[in-house]
Amino acid sequence: MSTVIRGAAPLGGKPVDVLLDGPVIAEVGRKLDGDSVIDASGLVLLPGLVDLHVHLREPGREDTETVASGSAAAALGGFTAVHAMANTDPVADSAEIVEQVWRRGREVGLVDVRPVGAVSKGLAGESLAEMGNMARSAAAVRVFSDDGHCVADARLMRRALEYAKAFDAVIAQHAQDPRLADASACAHEGPLSGRLGLPGWPAVAEESIVARDVMLAEHTGSRLHVCHVSSGGTVEVIRWAKARGIAVTAEVAPHHLLLTCDLLETYDPLFKVNPPLRPDDDVQALRAGLADGTIDAVATDHAPHAAHDKDHAFGDAAFGMLGLETALGVIALTMVETGLLDWAGVADRMSVRPAAIGRLADHGGAIAAGAPANLVLVDPAGAWTVDPAALASRSRNTPFAGRTLPARAVATFLRGRPTVESGALVDGKVTA
Template sequence: MSLVIKGAALLGDRVADVLLEDGVIARIGSGLSADEVVDGDGRVLLPGFVDLHTHLREPGREDAETIATGSAAAALGGFTAVHAMANTDPVADRAELVDRVWERGRAVGLVDVRPVGAVSKGLAGETLAELGSMARSAAAVRVFSDDGRCVHDARLMRRALEYVKPFGAVIAQHAQDPRLADHAACAHEGELSGRLGLAGWPAVAEESMVARDVMLAEHTGSRLHVCHVSTGGTVEVIRWAKARGIAVTAEVTPHHLLLECDLLESYDPVFKVNPPLRPASDVAALRDGLADGTIDAVATDHAPHAAHDKDHAFGDAAFGMLGLQTALGVVAEALVGTGLLDWAGVADRMSVRPAAIGRVDGQGLALEVGTPANLTLVDPSGEWTVDPSVLASRGRNTPFAGRTLPASVVATVFRGRLTTSHGRIVEGVSA
């Protein structure tokens, strides 16, 4: 069936009809018709969002999330591709495991599920995982990460960067020096952590590791990607590295763009996240870094948890927050509403650059005739209040519960098919 999106503002600018046929954009113009019509009046059409950092939990923790439920949350959030992190059980550290995730994502059929391969076997940080076989597998892995754990051994990190270079792949580092922020660290180190009696997580634990890794990237001539940047100091290190011509990219989460560490006063474990929430000065630096392009992408770090893992005293609770369905609204509030980004900028940071970093074919492309129809239709004035009970994820650990966000996803199109419409999965599109 053909599909036409009528009268939408392309990237927030030119208003036109967009006709989709055979999975691609067939025509852009006016007065177009099709078998199915989506009303775009007053709405903004963007390329589908690409998330570089998603925890789908399958295999091993299907009580928290599955590829099916995570894919649904992604589609409802306007995403058409997600990168599924490797810290599953078993760890995705060899070809047959990444292929299993990839095949399951294809069977669900709501978004392009791109597996992330582990850097080290079992995430143990001791020996390299089967990087070559994962890169050459059916899943064609192009992002490798021990996310949840830092590749803290400099020699291992160097070897990983060297190994993936011929594949055009990237090492995505969870930057956290374990000697400066140990397993007990759970709050930004400062007056607040001391007053609350929570183990401190200093900014330098992140910044020093990023500084080391950008020098390793320069030495190897390979690509480095810095996961979930959380401090102003890290922004400055990345800015310096880019000015030097080092092949480094970086991401920031929606929650680090909006939430501050003062929220920990409540001891509510929903605000426990890795890396921790930071002070207002860091939040401002992250927004500026994203706006000026020092930080390349928004990535959700979507981390669903079962209630029995999250509902504990703060120090004992699992790290992580939901992010897929609230990402657009948070970015709209923090960046669009403040004038730091326009909608074309949102498309660049949430689609174009993430797709390029992950080497994802058919995603993050210009809205032009002949390009694959992976699209997101946004209502820029579509306020909505976050209700955890109706989110598609199996987890309920959203820090935005009860918060009204200023923009919403009206529809998502994946490979020319309408997958979501007005907050619901379209019947019959999911396996």
């Protein structure tokens, strides 16, 4: 059946009709007809969002999230593709595991689930994982990362960059020098962490690794992607590297664009994340870097945790926050309402560039005839209040509980098929 999305504003421009016929956009124009009609008056139409950084926890921690529940959260958030990180149990460091995740994503069918392969075996940082096998597998892995663990050994990082080049793949680095910020580090290092008695995580632990890695990327001629940038100093390093012509891209998480380390005053473990929340000066630098394109993409770092993993003293609690369903609202609040990005800019940072980085040819495309119909309708005035119990995730660790966000995805289409309508999953349920 064909569907007309009537009166939508592509990228926030002038309203038009968009005709979906099967998996593609058949026509963009006025007074189009189809088998069904969706009234999209007042709504913004964007290419489906693409997330370069999610933790779906399957296999191994299905009590906190599954491919199905995470896919549901993603579709409700306006995403049509997500990259599932490798720190599962067992680790996604072989063709067998990445294919398992990829096939499960296809079975669920709410978003395209693209597995991220581990850089090192077991995320141990000692020897390369089976990168070639994963790249050549049915999952066709094009992003490799030890996220949660820094590839701290410069020699191993160099080899990973060299090897990834053969597959046009990218190494996504969790930049955290373990000698400057060890496993106990949990708060931005500064007067506040000292007063609270929390082990400090200095910004230079991120910045020094990024500086090293952009030089390695230049030396090898390979692609480097910097995960969850959190400091203004890192933005400057990336800006310098791009000016030099180095093939580096970067992402920022929504929470780092809004929340500051002052929230740690309460010792609430909901605000414990890696890298940690930083001062407002860093937040403003991140916003500016995203606005001017130094930072290429928004990526949620969606990290679900069971209550028994989060409900501890701050230092003992698990790192991470939910992000898939709230990302678009946080970006509307921090970037659109502030005038730093328009909706075309949001599409660029949340769809076009992430799809290009992950080499997803069918996502992040133009809203034009013949393009794949991976789309999201956004209500730019659809303010809503975050209720953890109403989220699709199996976990409830959102730092935005009770906060009102100004915009929300109301319909999502994967290859022309609606996965979300009127802000709810089409089938109304999540299969475990």
